[in-house]
Every structure is written in C-alpha cells, then in structure tokens.
Amino acid sequence: MKVKFFAYIRDKEYAGCKETITQDCEDLRQLGEQLSRQYGERFRKLYFSPDGTDFGEEIIVLVNGRRAEFLDGLDTRLTKEDTVLLFPVVAGG
Amino acid sequence: MSNGYTGRILRVDLKSKTIKKEPLNMKNAEGFVGARGLGTKYFCDEVDPKVDPMSPENKLIFMTGPLTGTCATSSGRYNAVAKSPLTGTIGAANSGGHFGPELKYAGYDGIIFENASDEPVYLYISDDVVELRDASHLWGKDVYETTDLLNQECGENFRIACISAAAENGNLFAGILNDKHRAAGRGGMGTVMGTKKLKAVAVKGTGSITVARPDAFFKECMDARDTLAAHPVTGAGLSAYGTMILVNIVNAVGGLPVNNGSAGSLFETADQISGEELAAKHLLKNKGCFGCSIGCGRVAEIKSGAFKSRGEGPEYEAGWSFGADCGVDDLGAVCKANFLCNQYGIDPITMGVTIACAMELFEKGYLPEEDIGFPLRFGDAEAMVRACEMTCKCEGFGKVMGLGSYRMAEKYGHPELSMSVKKQEMPAYDGRAIQGIGLEYATSNRGGCHVRGYMISPEVLGIPMKLDPLVTEGKPATLKLFQDLTALCDSTGICLFTTFGIGLKEIAGMYREAVGSDESDEEILLKGERIWNLEKQFNIAAGVEKDTLPPRLLRETLPTGPAKGKVNELYTLLKEYYAARGWNEEGIPTEEKLTELSLN
Amino acid sequence: MKQLIIKPEKCIGCRTCELVCSFGHYGKINPKMANVTVFEYDEAAVAVPVMCLQCEEPSCMEVCPMKAISRNEVGAVVINYNRCIGCRTCLNACPLGNITYHPEARRVFKCDLCDGEPKCARYCPGHAIVYEETDTLPDKRKLVGERYRDVLTGEGVS
Numbered sequence: 001m002k003v004k005f006f007a008y009i010r011d012k013e014y015a016g017c018k019e020t021i022t023q024d025c026e027d028l029r030q031l032g033e034q035l036s037r038q039y040g041e042r043f044r045k046l047y048f049s050p051d052g053t054d055f056g057e058e059i060i061v062l063v064n065g066r067r068a069e070f071l072d073g074l075d076t077r078l079t080k081e082d083t084v085l086l087f088p089v090v091a092g093g
Numbered sequence: 094m095s096n097g098y099t100g101r102i103l104r105v106d107l108k109s110k111t112i113k114k115e116p117l118n119m120k121n122a123e124g125f126v127g128a129r130g131l132g133t134k135y136f137c138d139e140v141d142p143k144v145d146p147m148s149p150e151n152k153l154i155f156m157t158g159p160l161t162g163t164c165a166t167s168s169g170r171y172n173a174v175a176k177s178p179l180t181g182t183i184g185a186a187n188s189g190g191h192f193g194p195e196l197k198y199a200g201y202d203g204i205i206f207e208n209a210s211d212e213p214v215y216l217y218i219s220d221d222v223v224e225l226r227d228a229s230h231l232w233g234k235d236v237y238e239t240t241d242l243l244n245q246e247c248g249e250n251f252r253i254a255c256i257s258a259a260a261e262n263g264n265l266f267a268g269i270l271n272d273k274h275r276a277a278g279r280g281g282m283g284t285v286m287g288t289k290k291l292k293a294v295a296v297k298g299t300g301s302i303t304v305a306r307p308d309a310f311f312k313e314c315m316d317a318r319d320t321l322a323a324h325p326v327t328g329a330g331l332s333a334y335g336t337m338i339l340v341n342i343v344n345a346v347g348g349l350p351v352n353n354g355s356a357g358s359l360f361e362t363a364d365q366i367s368g369e370e371l372a373a374k375h376l377l378k379n380k381g382c383f384g385c386s387i388g389c390g391r392v393a394e395i396k397s398g399a400f401k402s403r404g405e406g407p408e409y410e411a412g413w414s415f416g417a418d419c420g421v422d423d424l425g426a427v428c429k430a431n432f433l434c435n436q437y438g439i440d441p442i443t444m445g446v447t448i449a450c451a452m453e454l455f456e457k458g459y460l461p462e463e464d465i466g467f468p469l470r471f472g473d474a475e476a477m478v479r480a481c482e483m484t485c486k487c488e489g490f491g492k493v494m495g496l497g498s499y500r501m502a503e504k505y506g507h508p509e510l511s512m513s514v515k516k517q518e519m520p521a522y523d524g525r526a527i528q529g530i531g532l533e534y535a536t537s538n539r540g541g542c543h544v545r546g547y548m549i550s551p552e553v554l555g556i557p558m559k560l561d562p563l564v565t566e567g568k569p570a571t572l573k574l575f576q577d578l579t580a581l582c583d584s585t586g587i588c589l590f591t592t593f594g595i596g597l598k599e600i601a602g603m604y605r606e607a608v609g610s611d612e613s614d615e616e617i618l619l620k621g622e623r624i625w626n627l628e629k630q631f632n633i634a635a636g637v638e639k640d641t642l643p644p645r646l647l648r649e650t651l652p653t654g655p656a657k658g659k660v661n662e663l664y665t666l667l668k669e670y671y672a673a674r675g676w677n678e679e680g681i682p683t684e685e686k687l688t689e690l691s692l693n
Numbered sequence: 694m695k696q697l698i699i700k701p702e703k704c705i706g707c708r709t710c711e712l713v714c715s716f717g718h719y720g721k722i723n724p725k726m727a728n729v730t731v732f733e734y735d736e737a738a739v740a741v742p743v744m745c746l747q748c749e750e751p752s753c754m755e756v757c758p759m760k761a762i763s764r765n766e767v768g769a770v771v772i773n774y775n776r777c778i779g780c781r782t783c784l785n786a787c788p789l790g791n792i793t794y795h796p797e798a799r800r801v802f803k804c805d806l807c808d809g810e811p812k813c814a815r816y817c818p819g820h821a822i823v824y825e826e827t828d829t830l831p832d833k834r835k836l837v838g839e840r841y842r843d844v845l846t847g848e849g850v851s
Contacts, residue, residue, distance in 0.1 A: 006341050007334055007369060018364075058325045060555065065346050065359075065655030070561045085345050091326040091554050091593045092336030092368075092389070092409045093547055163722050164712045191708075198723065273735065301715075301723035301797060311716055318709075318816060332705075332819075377738045379819070381707035386818035388705040392738045 001082040003031070009086055014043050028061060029074040031084060046088070060087040095303035097159030097607035098122060099202050103223060105216060107289050108149065108208035112223050117202050124691070126604070127158030127202070129185045130584035130624035132174035135205060136183070137627060142634035146178035146285060149209035153285050155196070155254075155294070156203035158586025162194030162302055162383070164314040165603045166321055166595075167588035169193055169383030171203075176635070177280035178288075179265045179443070179497055180515045180540040183631045186268065186282045187544075187583055188254075189382030190275030192296065195252040199298030206289055215255075215293040217247060220300065228292035233258050236270045236438045239293055247295045255293035256283040257438035262487040264495035266443040270435065274390075274405035275382065278440045280517060280539050305609025313602040317595050318386050324594035326556065331389040331590065332379055336409035337368030339521075339549075340416075346553055346562060347654025348526035349413060352420045352471045353449035354512055354645055358523035359654040362422035366412055370424055380405065387590055393428055400425035400478065404432030407441070410543070413521035414445020415481070419452060420471035430481040437485035443497055446518035448480045450498035450511055451490075459505045465490045509644050515540035515637060524646045524663075526656035527552050529560065529568035532666040535640045536572070536680075538628035544589055546576035556593055563655075565662045569670035580628075581621030623690040626682050630692065633681060640667060640680055694768050696827050697804070697811055699742050704821035706733045706740035710813035717812045718805075719798060726795045728804040729813050729822075742813070742822055745770065745791035745804040753783035753792055753803070769806035777801070 004019040016039070025031045036044035046056050054074065055061055061068040062085040068076050078084070094100035094117075104113040118135070125134040132154045144150045154174040161168055171193030177184030196204070199218050213228040231239050239255045252272060260267030260283035267283035268276040277283075286292075304310045321327040330338060343349045344363040351360045364370065371393060380390035394403040400423070407415075407428055415421060415430040434441040448469070454460035455469045462468055466489055469476050483491030493501050498511040498518055512519050517540030524531025529548035537545040551571060552562040560567055578597060582589055585604055592600075601617040604610070610617075641647075646661045671678060675686035687693040708731050711724035719726055729744040751770045754762040761776035762783060772783075779800055784792045792803045804811075806824075814824040 007330070007338055010369065060342065062342075062345050067346075067555070067559065067561075069555075069559050070563075085342075087342050087345075088330065089325045089554065089556070090330045090334070090338045090342060091550065091556060091590075092331065092339040093543060093549070093590070164716055194724075198725070299723075299725050299795070299797070301719075301721035301726065303721065307716070307720055315713075315816065318818075322818065378702075379705050381705035381818065383707060384709050384712055385705070385707045386709065386816075388707065388818060390705070 001078050001080060001084055003035070003084045003086065006085065006087045007090055008088055009046070014046065015039055023080065025078060027074065027078055028063070028068055028076045028084070031078065032074070058089045060089060061085075062087070096305045096609050097163065097302065098127070099197055099200050099302065101201055103201050103204040103218075104207065105204060105225070106207045107210040107214065107225070107291060110210075110225050112225065114223075122159075124620065125624055125627070126581065126584035126620050128156050128161065128170060128172040128584045128586050129174070129187065130580060130620065130627075131158070132156030132172050132203065133183055133185060133624065133627055133631070136174050137631050140176065142176075142631050143636070144176055146176040146181065147288050149289070151176050151285055151288070153206040153282070153289060153291070154203060157193045157197050158584055159607050160603055161586030162197040163304060163607060164311060164384070165585075165587050165607070166314065166318045167382065167385040167387060167591050168586055169385065170583070170586050170588055171196065172583065173269050173277040173282040175282055175285040177282075177539065178284050179281045180517045180637070181635055182280075182515055182539050182637050183628045184280035184282055184285075184539055186277035186279050188269070188271055188275045188277040189385070189588060190272035191383045192252045192254045192271035192275070193586065194383045195296045195298050197298065197302055198300050199296050200300050204294070206291060209288060210290040213290050213292050215243070215291065215295060218294065218296040218298075220298055231292045232261065235436050237273060237436055240273050243293055243295045248297065251295045251297045253293055253295050256286045257436070259437050259439050259485055259487060259495065260284050260287035262287075263492070264439055264484070264487060265497050265500075266440040267438050268440055270438045274435055276435070276438070276440075279442065279542060283438055304607040306606045310603065310606035313599070313606050317591070317599045317603060320599065321386050321591060321594040327387050327591065327594035331387050331593075334368035334372050335389050335391045337371050337407065337412045339409045340367040340412055341369070343522060343549070343553060344417070346526060347651065347656045348523045348553065348562070349417050349521065350512070350523045351417050353418060353446070353453045353510065354523065355453055356420070357652045357654060358526050358656070360417040360422070363417060365422045366416040366424050366427055368409075375424065375428065382588065385588065387588070389590060395425045395428050398425055399475065400429035402429045402432045404428070404435050406435065407431035410520050411441035411445065414442050414449070415477060418445055418449040418521070419477045421474045421477050423474040426474035426478050430478050433478075433481050433485050439485060442520050443518045444481055444484060446512055447484070447494050447498040447501060448477055450502055451480065451494060453510050454502060454505050454507060459507050512643055512645065513541050514642060517541045522549055523651070523656075524642060524661040525651050525659045526654065527562040528565050528662060528666065529562070529572055531642055531646060531661035531663060532568055532572055532670060535642050535663055535667065536576075536670060538625065538632060544579070546572050546579055547589070548572055548575065550593065557596065563659065565665050569666055570673045572670060573673045576625050577618055577621035579621070580624040581618060584620070584624060619690070623692060626686065626690050626692055629682060694827055695809070695824050696747065696768070697744060697806070697814060698823050698825055700821045700823065701739055701741040703819040704731065704740040704742055705819045706731060707818060709816050709818060710742055710822055713812040713816045717807060718802070721797075723797070726798055726802070728793070728802055743791070744813070746789065747804070747806070752786040752788060756782050756786040758782060765805075767806050767809035769804070771805045772801065772803065774800065
C-alpha cells in the first residue's frame with residue numbers, strides 16, 4: 001500500500017519524506033511496527049500509545065480517507081490498493 | 094471599574110456629530126458577557142429588526158469583552174455588530190490584532206455608532222479626547238493607505254480600524270480591517286460602516302485594565318497559557334504551519350469542495366496549496382495577535398512571477414476558496430487574491446466562493462462572456478485573480494460579484510448554484526462528507542459560517558472527542574454545546590482558537606476572576622446559550638428564511654472519496670437539533686426556553 | 694550571571710511580555726506601564742522586544758542625585774522608591790531609553806529582572822526572550838562555525 005506523510009511527520013526526525021510504498025503488511029499494527037523500525041523510536045512514540053495497544057494521542061491515521069478509529073483501529077486490515085495517510089493532530093479554521 | 098470592564102462606552106451620533114460617554118449597562122454585561130453577546134444585546138434593544146441594513150437607522154457597534162486586553166491568552170478580540178446587508182441576519186464579526194485592547198486602554202468597552210454622516214469622517218480617540226474628524230482625504234483609499242495616512246496624522250502608536258473603497262461603493266461583503274491585516278470579515282460590517290460615511294476609528298490609550306481578583310486571575314490566565322503551550326495543536330501545530338495545515342487532512346476525508354462543490358470534494362493537487370507548501374516556500378515569519386500564545390498568523394511572500402505579492406495569510410478558508418473551490422492549484426495566485434482582499438478589505442471566503450459560482454455559471458452557459466469581459470473557467474488562476482481584483486476595485490462585472498454569489502446567481506436565473514446559507518457563502522468543508530458541519534451551516538445565526546460551532550474539530554480532528562463525520566448520531570447535541578461555548582468564548586474577548594486546547598473550565602475560570610463572579614461553569618455556559626437564543630430571536634423578528642442548505646448538499650451525491658454517495662441528512666439532524674435546543678419543530682424558541690434564559 | 698537575551702527572529706509581536714510585566718510589577722494590566730516594549734516593523738516583518746540591559750556602568754545610577762539606584766544580588770540595576778524623588782534625571786541619562794515614566798504610575802520604572810525570575814522570559818510564547826547564563830552566548834559564535842560547515846558541505850545554503 002501507499003503511505004503518505006503530512007506536516008512535521010515529513011521532517012527528518014520522523015519519516016523524512018512525503019510518501020513511501022510498503023507492500024508486506026497486513027494491518028495497521030504491522031505497518032506501524034515496520035515504519036517504526038525504519039524511522040526510529042521517535043516515530044514509534046508518535047504512532048503507538050505508550051503501552052502499544054492503541055494509536056498515539058498525537059497522530060491521525062486515515063485509511064482511504066476514513067479514520068482508523070472508525071474502522072478496526074490497529075487491527076484494520078490493509079490491501080495493496082489501500083492508501084494510508086498519517087497526520088499529526090492539527091487544527092485550524 | 095475593577096472587573097475587567099472599563100465601565101464606559103462611547104455613543105457617537107454621526108449625523109448630529111455628538112459624542113457621549115455613557116456608563117456601561119452592567120446588568121446587560123452580566124447577562125451577555127461582552128463583545129459579541131453584549132454588542133448584540135445593545136443592538137437588539139435599540140434597533141428594529143426590520144431595519145434596512147443599508148439605511149442610517151442601522152447601527153454599528155464595536156464591543157470588547159471583559160477579557161479583551163488582559164493577561165488572558167489570545168485576548169486581542171473585539172466584535173463589530175450590525176444588521177448584515179449580505180444576509181439580513183444579525184451580523185457579528187470578530188477580529189484580533191491590537192485594536193480592541195487599545196480601545197479598552199483608552200477607557201472604553203465599546204462604541205455605538207448611530208445614524209450616518211453626510212461627509213466622510215473618522216473617529217479619533219486618545220484617552221479622554223474623542224473627536225469626529227474630516228476623512229474626505231481618506232475616502233477611496235485602500236486599507237494600507239488609510240492606515241499609513243492615519244498613523245502619520247495621529248501618531249504611529251495609534252491603532253487603526255478602517256474600511257476600504259469596496260465598502261464605500263456597495264460591495265455587500267466588505268469587512269472592517271484593523272492593524273492593517275486583521276479583519277472583522279464576514280457579513281458586510283465594513284459595508285455598514287461605509288453607508289455611515291465612517292472611514293476609520295483611530296485609537297490610542299494609556300490607561301489600565303483592572304480585574305476583580307488580580308492574583309487569582311493571573312494564575313488562571315497563566316495556567317491556561319501553560320495548557321495551551323503543552324497542547325500539540327496550540328503549542329506547536331498552529332504556529333508551525335498556520336491554519337492552511339488543514340488543506341490536506343480535510344481533502345483526505347473527502348470534504349474539500351472542488352469547483353463550487355460541483356466536482357465533489359477531493360482535490361487531486363491539494364498538496365500544492367497546503368500549509369506544508371506555504372511553510373516550505375513562502376513563509377517569512379509567524380505573527381501573533383495581542384497577547385496570543387498560539388501565533389497562527391503568517392507573513393508570506395510570493396517573490397516572483399505574475400503573482401508577486403506580499404501580505405498576511407492566507408488562512409485555510411481563503412486558501413480553499415481561491416484554491417480548490419475555483420479549481421486552482423497555484424499557491425501564488427491564491428496568496429495574491431488573498432492579499433488583494435486584505436488590501437481592499439473584503440471577505441475572502443465570500444469572494445472566492447462567488448468567483449467559483451461565476452465560473453460554474455459561465456461554464457454552464459448561464460453567464461455570458463461579454464458580461465464578465467473574459468472567459469472565467471475553473472482552474473484558470475489568472476482569470477481568478479482578475480475576477481478578484483475587479484471586485485476589490487468595484488470595476489465592471491466586479492460590481493455584480495460584489496453583491497455575493499446568491500444575488501449574482503439569482504440575476505442569472507440560477508440561485509441554486511450559490512453555495513450559501515441565508516445568502517452568506519459556506520466555508521471550506523463539504524456538509525455531505527462531514528454531516529455535523531452541514532447542520533452548523535444551516536443553523537448558524539449569521540448564515541453560512543464555520544466559526545459558530547466548529548464541528549470539524551470533533552468530526553475531522555478528533556478534538557476534544559472523535560465523532561465519525563459520515564454519521565448523524567450525536568451531532569445535534571454536540572453542535573448545540575459547541576455553539577453555546579463559542580458564543581461565550583467570543584463574548585469574553587478571547588480567540589476561539591484557544592478552544593482547541595482549553596475548554597469551559599478554563600474560560601469560565603478566567604471570566605470569574607476577572608469580573609468577580611461566583612457563578613458555576615454551567616451558569617456561565619448558560620450565558621452562551623442565552624446569547625445564541627437572543628441572536629435567533631432577532632433573526633426570527635427580522636423575517637430571515639428558515640434553516641436549510643443549498644440543494645446541491647441535499648440532493649447531489651458526492652461522486653468520489655470516502656463519502657462517495659453521501660448527501661447531507663439535514664432533516665434528520667435539524668429535528669434532533671431543535672429538540673436539543675428546546676425549540677419547537679419550526680425552529681422557534683419555546684416560551685419555556687426563553688423563560689429559562691430570562692429572554693422574555 | 695544570567696541576563697535577558699532577545700531573539701527578534703522569534704518574536705511574533707504578541708506583547709505578552711508587556712502584559713505580564715505590567716501586571717507583575719504594578720498589578721495593572723497596561724502594556725504602556727511595562728518595563729519592556731515590543732517594536733514592530735511591518736515592512737521588515739520583524740518585531741523586537743526592548744528592555745534594560747543592566748549596564749556594567751549604568752548612567753542612571755551615576756546621575757541619580759538621591760543615590761536611589763543600585764545593583765542587586767541578581768545583577769539588576771534597581772530603583773529604591775523610598776529614596777526616589779521622581780526627578781527623572783535617570784530617564785534623561787539612559788542612553789538607551791530604557792527608563793520610562795508613566796503618568797498613572799507617577800514614577801519612573803525599569804526592568805529589575807523580577808528578582809531573578811523574569812516573567813517576560815517565562816511566558817514568551819515564541820521564546821524570543823530568554824533568561825540565560827551569559828556564558829552561553831558563545832553559542833552564537835558556534836552558529837557561525839556551523840554555518841561554515843553547512844556551506845562547505847553544501848547543506849542549508851539560503
């Protein structure tokens with residue numbers, strides 16, 4: 001699947017790029033693990049809650065535009081065609 | 094006074110040129126807080142709801158709140174209140190910067206302007222010296238020129254709120270701009286100022302504001318500041334990227350209207366007009382309004398090319414209205430159009446949406462090219478900027494666009510293509526993809542507007558709770574709460590953006606210590622509900638049309654994106670909303686509700 | 694010794710420093726009665742907070758006819774209001790304009806570093822005012838070095 005990053009997640013302290021292609025993960029938990037291995041501890045702390053059972057409080061994870069919390073959370077299944085978007089919590093108006 | 098208020102207002106009769114200093118009505122201040130609420134209360138008590146907004150009988154009120162100009166965070170706000178010439182509803186537009194606080198330091202909570210002058214004037218305020226002065230040399234000048242000239246004339250430390258030529262020449266969505274770049278933008282408050290031949294207010298104050306319980310107040314304020322600084326949005330996000338950071342996420346949920354909403358709400362090249370792009374390429378510096386710990390303001394510059402320009406912004410709404418809504422993905426063009434709106438003092442949301450509407454009318458063959466003078470197609474950045482500039486300068490077809498999208502589309506026989514509620518253009522979120530915001534547009538007391546109960550916060554951003562944007566459940570009750578809290582927040586004189594990080598507890602806390610009240614949080618929130626109902630009562634008496642949305646949102650399903658196939662479920666939402674409000678099925682406050690709120 | 698260091702590039706022009714200063718010293722909310730003032734330059738997109746620099750050889754202290762000005766233990770040059778007669782000689786003597794008079798306060802005032810915990814630095818949202826050991830100043834020198842490094846390695850040329 002395609003993974004896209006936004007705002008400061010694009011900075012070098014996190015992903016350091018706008019997007020990446022990841023092919024071999026089954027769900028959002030695996031994706032988080034894989035990206036955390038690639039980008040390091042700081043990314044892990046953003047993606048996962050401290051006990052690892054949920055998303056972190058400062059990340060918004062969308063699968064094809066739907067917020068993961070309204071799907072199956074970390075267990076949301078992913079296919080090759082999916083696009084995962086990662087935003088830090090932002091606001092505006 | 095030592096309760097956050099200065100205890101005095103100015104009453105200025107522009108016809109007889111008399112200026113009175115009168116005591117603030119403390120009973121009303123207690124019931125309606127300040128700024129938006131108190132301004133509206135004064136207005137409703139003094140003006141016939143059926144008044145023609147363009148007539149001298151309409152009044153224009155500037156009002157600050159008890160927290161304006163204090164140590165409370167983001168306390169730079171004042172409200173301009175009048176009957177709106179665009180919507181016919183109560184108009185109340187809120188602005189930051191430094192003007193509001195300066196008015197209080199000069200010793201006034203607000204100013205009521207009555208009648209109209211025969212010749213251009215401006216109001217000069219230097220502490221106790223208050224005079225109406227000739228402004229004929231300023232008439233016709235834009236916001237920047239007017240501000241500079243007045244700073245030369247009065248002194249560089251005066252704070253200026255003024256209108257531009259658009260407001261003088263019948264544009265119905267002209268705002269009042271203060272400190273050059275900050276706008277009481279929506280609903281034509283500047284237009285009303287123009288009808289009164291009042292060009293500007295220049296103010297300097299050297300006095301102090303005192304509060305009821307200083308030490309407790311200071312502590313509440315500083316605790317709130319620390320909370321905001323620690324919050325990811327108000328501490329880091331907004332200052333790093335400004336409001337434009339929303340472009341990508343709203344687009345991602347399929348809620349960023351494209352081509353006047355006719356092409357759904359997923360913009361292929363949204364990233365090119367995003368906050369990330371703005372920060373990376375065009376940002377000169379961050380700017381904060383008075384006392385603000387958030388600092389969402391941007392100074393941006395397009396350094397070269399056809400759209401070479403510089404100014405403050407753009408904010409998300411303008412980024413969208415001139416961008417995705419016009420099918421334009423050239424950030425330079427978006428910035429240029431936004432800066433023009435600032436310079437000429439008009440509302441960039443209404444402007445962009447009106448251009449988008451004209452584009453749709455043109456492409457569908459309803460609006461002939463000879464009327465505009467050039468082809469005006471979606472995606473044409475140059476034509477978009479040209480249309481904006483001619484409206485700013487009230488030239489040619491710009492005079493028609495200056496009436497807003499509803500009156501323009503009606504003239505060409507297709508009012509249904511105006512993306513407006515109560516004739517005011519809806520902002521940058523599609524009510525089909527985000528159900529609660531659709532309800533908010535429909536019920537807003539000043540027509541299509543996003544800052545009367547910002548449902549994007551729970552529905553897209555997950556603040557303070559996460560609500561699924563596609564469903565209707567839970568939205569009406571949440572919206573009611575948000576509307577009441579927003580009315581309270583606006584009326585205290587602090588910025589609505591603080592509510593991303595703090596809530597009722599903090600706002601009520603600062604309010605209590607400032608005014609010396611011992612009311613509970615709930616009693617203070619009730620003032621917000623009272624203000625909301627007062628605005629509604631005015632609109633009913635004014636004969637404003639019922640709460641609804643443009644047919645596009647109710648009947649045309651979204652073609653793509655996560656909300657594909659959706660329309661706004663307005664009637665389900667409205668029924669529940671009226672019940673949550675304690676109103677009857679027609680959306681009219683019941684006697685019991687009015688009694689509960691001491692409004693009858 | 695710590696001193697107030699200003700970083701104009703970070704100042705957002707919000708004047709929170711003026712607010713907390715006037716409140717902290719005078720119990721009043723009045724930016725014009727503050728020991729710090731923010732100057733905004735719209736054209737240059739710059740804002741600069743300005744306050745007393747606590748000179749090594751303070752002119753104000755030298756000229757005060759009442760010997761009301763002295764240096765305290767945190768290094769601040771402070772006014773003893775028990776001795777001050779409000780003659781404003783110090784205001785004239787300060788070459789940097791960092792002593793002010795306000796009609797409502799009816800006295801001269803200047804930055805006193807809030808007894809070693811300056812509120813302006815504590816609450817500046819942009820960290821444009823910081824209160825730091827002066828021996829951290831060579832950091833600025835280090836920045837020059839780093840700039841050479843960046844340019845020579847082809848990074849961050851702007």
